[in-house]
Amino acid sequence: METAMAQLSERLDKRRFTVADNVQGLSSAGTIFHYFVKDGAITSSYQGGRIRVGNQVGRVTGPDTIELLYQCLTIDGQILAGWSRGTVGADQAGRTTLHFVWGWLSGAVGGGESNYIELVD
Template sequence: MTAPSLDARRFAAIDNVGGEVSAETVFEYRERDGEVWATYAGGAVRRGYLVGTRRADLLSIRYVQLNIDGETSSGRCVTEVSVLPDGRLRLDETWQWESRPGEGTSVVEEIGA
């Protein structure tokens, strides 16, 4: 069974290993016809954008962001979408910087409006 659409859903990180995203970073997702995109900001991230595709419960994403120190970075991410017992969505991410060394994992869960 495929998880529901990400469209108009908001997410925040509950776990991040090695990146600039934190619990203060809020992602606002959109999804249409197999395309996904989002804006995000908060914590060490001043502004970020991501774009990618969805096949069933797997996202393939590229992202670019500006941190609070004025540095830009970009990378790629593979994300698995799942449904939590309470009906919210969870994103398990494996990411890698392309503009600098580093890689890691993140867990992002849906938050209220």
């Protein structure tokens, strides 16, 4: 598990992501997520689009899986919170991809699936 955790950490740590597909969600192509990973613990901040500011905390749960809790303040002043379970992968160009199943815990109802792609300078 330690090697898998190191590989997953390398795929996420200090990397930025944007939305590739999020039909049911609040984040959009203008939302940027910045992840950090240390010893299996994950944190991130995000903003843009309809999100004024948001953050996430979570953990590595397997060789290519993570789970997160997230919260945000929207540009309309709403406070929202939710959960997600994700799979970390890579596209044909080698960019890291994230696929999440998620749901709201507070401030909204429902859930969905979302896909994110690494931003490469």
